[in-house]
Amino acid sequence: MKNSNVVIALSQSLRAVLVVVALGASTASAQNIDKAIDAFKARNYESAAAIYYSVLRLSEDPGEAVEAQYGLARSFEKLGLHLAALKYWTDIAEAGNEHPHFLKAIEGLVDAGEALDDDLNMPKTLDKVYNGSNISTIEKMNPTVLQRVYFHLGRHVYNKQNMKEARKMFKAVKEGNPAYPHAQYMLGLLRLGVGQPDQPAPKYKEGIEHFTNARSAIPAETSDKKLTALRDLASLGLARLYYEQAYQLEDGDPKRIAGLRNSMLEFQRVPRFSDGWSEALFERAWAHTVNNEYGRALGALHSLSAPYFKDEFYPEAKILQAIIYYYNCQWDRVNTILDETKAQVEPMTLQMTKLVEGNLELDEWYPLLQKSMEQPVDVIDEALLPRRVAAAVAHDAKFVKMEAFLKEIDREQKFFEKNRTFAQSDMSQTLVEDFDANRQGYLGVMGKYLKAKVASLAAELNDISTRAGLIALETKTAEADWLEQGRTIENLERKRLPRPFIPDDTFQFWWFRNEYWIDELGYYEFTIKTECFE
Template sequence: MRAVIIALSISLTALAPNLAKAQAPSPINEAVEAYNSNDLARAAKLFYETKMTDTVAANRAKAEYYLAHSLYKMGLYQSALAYYNAVFVAGPAHPYYLKAAEGLINVAAALKDDTLIPSQINKFYNSQAFARMDPMALSRINFYVGLLLYRQEKFGESMAFLGAVDAKSPVFAKSLFLQAIIHTKMGVRYNLARDEARTQAEYDKAIALFEQIIDLSGRTEEKAKIAIENYDDIQRLWQLCTLNLARSFYGKGDYSRAVQYYSRIPRFSKDWADALFEIGWAYYMRQEYGKALGALHALHSPFFKDLFQPESWILTATIYFQVCLYDESKAALNYYTDHYEKHLPLLKKLIEGSLPNEAFASLLLKDKLDPKDPMAQVPVSIRKAILENPRVENFRHFLRSLEAEAIAISQEDEWKGHRLAQELTGVVNVQRTLLQKTAGGFVKANLRQAYQTIYGFVSHAKMVQLEITTKERLLVKAGYPIKAELRGKLAPRPKVPDETYNYWRFVKEYWEDELGYYEYTVRRACPKTPK
């Protein structure tokens, strides 16, 4: 991006004498001088005046673009966005169309906006004109558009854009990752449609792409360091690839390899809670119930206090049910009722009430909520789950930059009383309102999602409860004692692999270093033969 700005500065310097000769009284000459001497506020004001008053269309076009660019260089990204956008929507006929497109993508990166600007670029995407663009800038545009289309679940179109990203682009790894995710999503779809061959094929493609991203590291420290410099967020992607390799193998039904990859997720890292929960499922599928309960035991420890994990309690209840420990299963179901199901009325009231979208925004835009704010009623675990969404940080960043921009505009002496200041203030205010609506909509959608998740598992819980009742009735009928303690012996403790391992018995104390290493042994309470 710096290279682009420097290049533009040089070209503008070269243009300056010609401009001066052609239109001596026009403010554009003065604007160019101010721009070249890095007096950007003054340059912006003069470009603005040129744009509004100059009779020469070429000057107006130039001024429009450089007004945007001056604002961008001042760090007033939202204001720059408004003028870049004006140039961009004018289409390829505008002499600065491509540069404005690049400007937009730079603003998107600066504002961490992966929604509004990509949507705008997608709307006016012109493949013929874009072919002349710098390949790196075009790659970034293709990635953003691909991301947007992915979110709209237009997977085919998204793949076309993502596949066009240059291998040398910093977003290349991200585009590969998104393609892999699309393949896993397709795998899920085919699986639901019971198309085994296609399911396997999609997961295989995803696995190949995840491996390709990890291969960018060269699997050596030196090469990995180079990759970290060359590609955006690749360290994070490597971990996500590991997690998603586990998920892909799980999707393929290869639970053994899924366990292998889930185990590679570093303890206490961002994805660890997900890995613990999902490895619980993988162990369950392998009928390694002790290990499954062990993984869930870590997940239910105080370390993960307030983590939104309703399904983990249903899984716990299901495992206990499988090993005929019905009291333990019922206890897990009761926990679910007491800690999740009870939130349903409140969530329903919030999402079906008459609150406008903006009223939801405070949940993620404010650090401290007023007790009277309806969002203060949202349970801590659900609020935390929403706040942990990576998009929340983008919203917050966007809001912070808008607030900083509003202050910078009001404090700029050069613009005091000038129409430019009024116009820019208006742009920022409109954007802030829009952001609050968007953020509010995001929160509302997440609350709805939480409601549906909890509600969905209520029926699962009832099913397990029903099965327990049936099984208990059968036990009594067959003359077995109802108490599990009387039905079988405890399994022996698990083997310690070798002397470099330590064995600690869990005695109601959670030691941080033991988290993730738990394993249960349970009573063999299922009757072997019917009496």
């Protein structure tokens, strides 16, 4: 939607320009299109783009205009101006299969959309175009491109909850196609019913198969960030799937133990220092807890408190810690953690709620986030977002995409402003104005998302406060029971406990002495002894 605003606005301005041009055009030199073609062939794409644009404006010959439209898109593509290219590919694609470059435009659209990581506008355009007589034309495309089209169409209809059609589209992407791992991952989500309001029964077996296919299709040695991220998502997907499956089984069931073990192994397959690592650590802590491996669960959470993860925000980690100590009847530790959690979370919730309910304009949210990121961690400025919350939002996957898109608008706008060839053409002025207008509009779109995100985080923190209150209540009850039985509720006799098991001499161990070493993150283990009475 956000991207489409940009493109629609650009399209409208182009049409406006074309109307003005049509009315005011005096001469449209046929020589110009030849000059543009020559410049393109000579790889002088800037000149080619400028001349094509001129032809598009001035030529009265429809044949020249469509050639110029195509040439312009190709020139922008060659210059790496994907947003500008996307606009012209969209125009051609929307013209339908009567346009002589319709199929090339579909391919260009997919290329530009993928380069921009645009999972909204490009699929939406494809969906708009994929109808009537266009379908039979599209289906005659190169199968490799066609399957990429199917993947994007599938994702579009998936988001629109048309799961039957989405499955059909994803299944049409065959092994070996660049979109295959992505399609398999989406099929995995689909089989598990993720994001489906009617929550169908998850099909675990198929889910495992699709996630495994997705991961296996990605070469081990790839350095493509999108592919490595997808591989990690597939590992996280498998880990969550195994966890959910195991969790439903009875405690002590061998299948439950095996499932939890598989889940932990999958969490560990998410590489250290990758973007998904903190998430894997946090969720692995849950799996260890359910498997009664409290020391390991606490160890995984301990890693998240290292300075390396200062921009990660897992307030729920405190709840899990409290639960673990509760299970081990260490009431003093439960109370300390809950007090700390409340002291941290409640002012944050208040601060965020005030901002959400305040009078900030939508386009003020992104600058607010940037200012919030610059503030010191320990400073509380009520006019800003808490630093940790700001960092968490700034790392949100969807926001990262939006910010990248905004930066691309800026980059391309600057290119048109600074480039000598373009600066002397009418195209530059028109496009710069369009980019500028759309930047402002896009800031509003980002603001809307940020506001919703902050509101959702505030609600999450509020929920955490509630859960902390529940655990506190249970702890007080347990403490009262103990006191009634004449037991001491504060254990001052704790000693340093033996180290955990070391598998063999390829492993080494150290005490943690309040100093985080980067290479140790993810390898912490607590030794915890239950203080419950038999």
